Amino acid sequence: MSSVPDNAPHQCPGTQSEDAGKASACAGCPNQNICASGVPAGPDPAIEVIRSRLANVKHKILVLSGKGGVGKSTVTSLLGHGLAKLNPDVNVGILDADICGPSQPRVLGVRGEQVHNSGSGWSPVYVTDNLSLMSIGFLLGSPDDAVIWRGPKKNGMIKQFLSEVDWGDLDYLLIDTPPGTSDEHLSLVQYLSAAGVTGAVLVTTPQEVALLDVRKEIQFCRKVGLPVLGVVENMSLFVCPNCKSRSEIFPATTGGAAQMCSTLQAPLLGALPLDPLLARCCDSGRDFLQEIPGSPAVAALQAIVKQIVSTCES
Template identity: 70%
Template sequence: MASIVAKPESAPEHCPGTQSDQAGKASACAGCPNQQICATGPKEPDPGIALVKERLGEVQNKILVLSGKGGVGKSTVTALLSRALAARDPNQNVAVLDIDICGPSQPRVLGVADEQVHQSGSGWSPVYVDDNLSVMSIGFLLASPDDAIIWRGPKKNGMIKQFLSEVDWGQLDYLLMDTPPGTSDEHLSAVTYLSQANLTGAILVTTPQEVALLDVRKEIDFCRKTNIKILGVVENMSKFICPCCAKESEIFPANTGGARGMCEELDVPFLGSLPLDPKVTRCCDEGKNFIEDLPDSPVIKALDQIITRLQMNCRD
């Protein structure tokens, strides 16, 4: 995998690059003969920003999917939203970009884990799930799904730059970008490269309990500090639906009002709540299309309402 991100042969293995704010300051710069030059030299705008702007010129809505905490089902929600958007209008083109470099899960959830990425003169071709739904992930580039990605920040950032500037998405109505938890390197890299590409906004995913809401509050603060429009919050796993009797029960009690209460307090749009249906979860684990297999699931009805609100907020 070391050959994926090109760099000068003379550069240290984890060189942040001369355009980075960390040039000459990062730990990898220690001992480099050019450390002082890089630290004091003028920083020109990263040419990757213009490349991303050009590549995504035909993408109407570019949406980050964020979560402050791991385990809230952000990747599953991304897959659910992408399938629902694609199913709502067959003439609408939807794509998913998996920039969770260390934990890529979209190939498995969308049922294309065995596919491979192809490269042409126009760039990398995404893998198609359906006629109007495609996905790109580093998971397609690994020799085995068990392979670990052990990269420092600059190398992960370089991979994200390649995904945003070298994938031939074509004309898209929606590009959903599945990010890792938190507010760190990958998020800052994505925001930087999308700074001139008219980023539509971000969807935040949480669960009802306070420990998850505390972290999503940090994500809201991140969006406000980086001038990202918050399209809304999705409360995942709001209730558990018994697969036998269809009875609903709370497994994550919303003692403080849940995501809806937090959104009212912080003046953030609330997109809706998704129940936890084990049948839908099984479909995602097996890469099946839950919309076709489980049309009567309460998740489908909840998704439809969330998609309606999301599309309205994208237009505002």
């Protein structure tokens, strides 16, 4: 019987197969080069390096979404600001692992900043005194430059971020991932396997077309042993900034995230209303929690942040 690595794709031909490292299922697999060379597969030495590098990071949380456009990066930035404001003594880091669509530098208002490299590694860019960010967006010549990479190169960049960024002492590291359940997600789970991942926060919108993909995301987490901290339903309602009236922009025809979480026995962290002022703050890189503290979205976010802290500290 062919030996199949634990982190291999579902249709892996096995290390003893003549197609090892060459089959279509091997594209983007972290073990592709090893299998193709005929060298016996073993633990990636980077896993231990990453464990050592992240030893002073208390909680490592992946922010996932099955579908693009549900506001995952926005929610990540809000969680970062929320955790940092909840306690000024808490240090929070955000790793923008969306290699082809790095939006965190703009959303957090630090576009154009430079990453400094020293003997201790790359230094993240500080958004506030206790909130820092690392993104490939800081390494591009222009914000309009496209990252046109195949899976293995993206995986290599993620490995470099995890092993070479000097975060210092962090209480929370939020990892903003691209949509889906593919190369980047498998690599993150593999590379963080020895570092201890606290869990994942899943982001969705209420309509069934988004929930379909989030169900797949929950199954992905369970298959790879990644705890689900909870689901955030983003853009659940539209709140008029003038009259404060509410209406459904994305109708929850099948019960929304609440019904899905009940069916799949996943925690529901809360629902964030759609506020047009939030979109404006993200586009201009302003802190929504500070700019619009009276927004219903801020109150909902603070409740979600407290639930995440309670779950992590329990």
